Amino acid sequence: MINPSVSIEDYLGAIYRLQRKDGQPLPLGDLQEHFGFSPISIHEMVQKLVQRGLAVYIPYKGVLLTLTGSTTAEALIRRHRIWECFLSNELAVPIDEAHQLAGDLEHAAPDWITERLFNHLGQPSFCPHGSAIDELTSTPVGISIANGQAGRTYVISCISPENSNSLQIAREAGILPGSSLTIIEKKNGNIEIEINDQKKQLSEDDLAYFWGMDMTDGS
């Protein structure tokens, strides 16, 4: 059974965000991991996308968006990011909650309202998680902090992929675009970092969501 709270548009957005840069089909296992649903639910939803001409399914390989699917997903993600800006920047909603609420508003608000909001906000370039609003396919700037080096300081450019897990870590650890993060030590899959004058231990997997530019003196 399909989870009623997750719409076709959510699947479309997720496929767009998770899709492979090399143009290979996205394995359904990746969608399963992302949503935490059964393979049957995922398969049913993919079939709905296929019926609507939004995606093609290649057996044993995965799913690819059609041109219509991509265009629809792009419009959706743009709306999502504009609503996130409003919630986070204007109403001071924490970033993980802003992401969730934007997920509702992006479906509920007509396009013209979202575009008026975009202008009202001064046409922001980035969402609060550091993703570009008008260059949806741009790859994250800098390197993944999981691949960073001990002793170096990075300014966080973005959190990617954006999902409830990554944004919860961001909120709890206080790692936001614009923050300076220093890697103190890497050991056994864990990384000790210093952020906002506090030392914290996070796993490499958790830090793989954060991207940054090396700002260590002299580099």
Ligand SMILES: [Zn+2]
């Ligand atoms: Zn965002």
